[in-house]
Amino acid sequence: MPKASKTEDRSSIEATLERLEEITERLSTGEATLEQAERLYEEGMNLVKRCRGQLKSARSRIQKLNRLTGELDSFKYTEGDRE
Amino acid sequence: MKDSPSNVDPSSWRASEKDGPDRTNGTTQESGPAVGTPVYITVSELNRKVKMTIAGNRELQSVWVVGELSNVRKNVSPHLFPRLKDGRSEVGLVIWGDVVETFASVIKEGAKVLVHGVVRVYEPRGVYQVYVDEVRELGIGELYVKFEELKKKLKAEGLFDQKRELPRFPKIVGVVTSETGAVIHDILRNLTGRYPPIQVIVAAVQVQGQGAAEDIVGGIQALNALEAPRPDVLIVGRGGGSLEDLWAFNEEVVARALFASKIPTVSAVGHQTDFTIADFVADRRSATPTEAAVDVVPDKETIFRRLADTRESLVTDMDRFLDELEEETARVADLLESLNPAKILQRGYAVVSHGETHVTSISELSVGDAVSVLVKDGSFEGDVKRLRRVRRNA
Numbered sequence: 001m002p003k004a005s006k007t008e009d010r011s012s013i014e015a016t017l018e019r020l021e022e023i024t025e026r027l028s029t030g031e032a033t034l035e036q037a038e039r040l041y042e043e044g045m046n047l048v049k050r051c052r053g054q055l056k057s058a059r060s061r062i063q064k065l066n067r068l069t070g071e072l073d074s075f076k077y078t079e080g081d082r083e
Numbered sequence: 084m085k086d087s088p089s090n091v092d093p094s095s096w097r098a099s100e101k102d103g104p105d106r107t108n109g110t111t112q113e114s115g116p117a118v119g120t121p122v123y124i125t126v127s128e129l130n131r132k133v134k135m136t137i138a139g140n141r142e143l144q145s146v147w148v149v150g151e152l153s154n155v156r157k158n159v160s161p162h163l164f165p166r167l168k169d170g171r172s173e174v175g176l177v178i179w180g181d182v183v184e185t186f187a188s189v190i191k192e193g194a195k196v197l198v199h200g201v202v203r204v205y206e207p208r209g210v211y212q213v214y215v216d217e218v219r220e221l222g223i224g225e226l227y228v229k230f231e232e233l234k235k236k237l238k239a240e241g242l243f244d245q246k247r248e249l250p251r252f253p254k255i256v257g258v259v260t261s262e263t264g265a266v267i268h269d270i271l272r273n274l275t276g277r278y279p280p281i282q283v284i285v286a287a288v289q290v291q292g293q294g295a296a297e298d299i300v301g302g303i304q305a306l307n308a309l310e311a312p313r314p315d316v317l318i319v320g321r322g323g324g325s326l327e328d329l330w331a332f333n334e335e336v337v338a339r340a341l342f343a344s345k346i347p348t349v350s351a352v353g354h355q356t357d358f359t360i361a362d363f364v365a366d367r368r369s370a371t372p373t374e375a376a377v378d379v380v381p382d383k384e385t386i387f388r389r390l391a392d393t394r395e396s397l398v399t400d401m402d403r404f405l406d407e408l409e410e411e412t413a414r415v416a417d418l419l420e421s422l423n424p425a426k427i428l429q430r431g432y433a434v435v436s437h438g439e440t441h442v443t444s445i446s447e448l449s450v451g452d453a454v455s456v457l458v459k460d461g462s463f464e465g466d467v468k469r470l471r472r473v474r475r476n477a
Contacts, residue, residue, distance in 0.1 A: 017408075017411055017412065017415060020415040020419065021415065024415060024419055024422060027419070027422035027424075028418075028422055033440075034424055034434050034441060034457070037422075037424040038424050038425075041419065041422065041423055041424055041425075044415075044419040045419065048412060048415065048416040048419065051408075051412045055405060055409055055412065058405060059405055062398075062401050062402075062405070066398050
């Protein structure tokens with residue numbers, strides 16, 4: 001699976017979740033053949049994995065940003081206090 | 084003092100009364116009223132009497148009189164005898180040569196003045212006059228009147244109704260004030276202290292005295308004319324002072340320049356209580372120059388605090404957003420797992436194939452057809468022996 005570029009992350013997570021909904025819907029109707037069902041299931045599992053990966057990297061990026069801006073805040077405050 | 088009351092001998096007055104008999108009819112008192120010549124006095128005596136009365140009135144020995152000078156005609160003599168008048172009355176003035184010389188710049192035809200002097204009667208002509216020893220150009224009283232008149236006029240014209248928003252985060256502040264004195268330093272210190280990135284352009288002007296109003300107007304116009312580093316807001320002001328000191332800020336030209344300014348203006352004149360015309364016209368009035376700085380730029384501490392708050396809620400919102408996505412992913416993953424085809428076989432279900440197709444209905448089969456049956460751990464082959472339709476209530 002190609003790695004999603006940063007700017008696509010959010011929309012692609014949502015698109016992925018949408019595709020997953022479609023897959024579960026098709027699977028639950030029981031219309032798919034076993035082979036189709038297996039392919040859908042496999043695709044679904046890959047998408048879940050991808051979602052989780054994207055969410056995880058988003059989390060860690062956000063946390064890094066939070067830490068950074070938190071430090072920035074405390075820096076500014078101390079600078080202000082010194083005056 | 085030429086004729087102070089003490090110069091007049093009261094005894095001579097009584098004496099003249101005693102001299103009366105030759106001018107009064109001696110019979111009057113004896114033969115009863117309404118008959119013969121009434122008691123009379125001479126013109127000189129009348130004038131002298133009035134003169135004495137006036138001389139005896141302390142208030143009239145030192146008065147300030149306000150009015151407009153007229154009949155200021157230079158004579159061969161160095162003395163002047165102009166008239167002082169207001170809308171309804173007039174009085175004669177006597178200004179001796181030395182006084183004329185001292186106040187020559189003020190004594191002009193039509194000038195509104197305040198004169199000081201003593202009121203005296205000039206006996207030979209039976210007139211009273213003010214003998215002037217000081218002449219002043221009209222000061223404070225007149226200024227107040229001018230102030231009120233201009234205020235009324237400009238208000239009626241709508242000059243007080245232009246109240247534009249000041250920019251929240253100005254980049255450049257223009258300051259129109261004197262480059263000398265504490266005010267400019269005060270403004271600069273407060274502006275940069277509160278908001279370090281601010282740039283300031285100062286239009287140094289004279290804020291009091293002759294030409295100050297025109298100078299201030301020039302400053303406002305010059306800052307408005309700037310193109311590239313154009314101020315976002317103007318502070319126009321000076322420190323406190325007397326009414327005369329602040330007067331430039333009550334001049335009509337300054338009011339009009341403020342109103343015409345394309346850049347929003349903040350007036351900052353004097354102390355808390357001083358109100359000038361400029362204060363009414365400016366988009367915003369700050370009580371003092373220090374306060375103007377506070378009004379014009381945001382405080383960096385406040386910005387940082389707000390920034391921290393915003394950051395906090397951003398962090399919370401983002402966390403919640405990610406939580407929701409994670410929940411959604413987990414839900415779909417669970418659902419998918421429950422639909423895992425392998426799991427279905429795990430639970431004991433089988434998949435029957437005939438050729439390439441899955442058998443989902445008996446109508447797809449005939450007796451004798453070969454079928455393949457898939458179960459969880461393998462498959463087996465068989466032939467169809469019998470077909471039976473089952474009605475199911477689903």
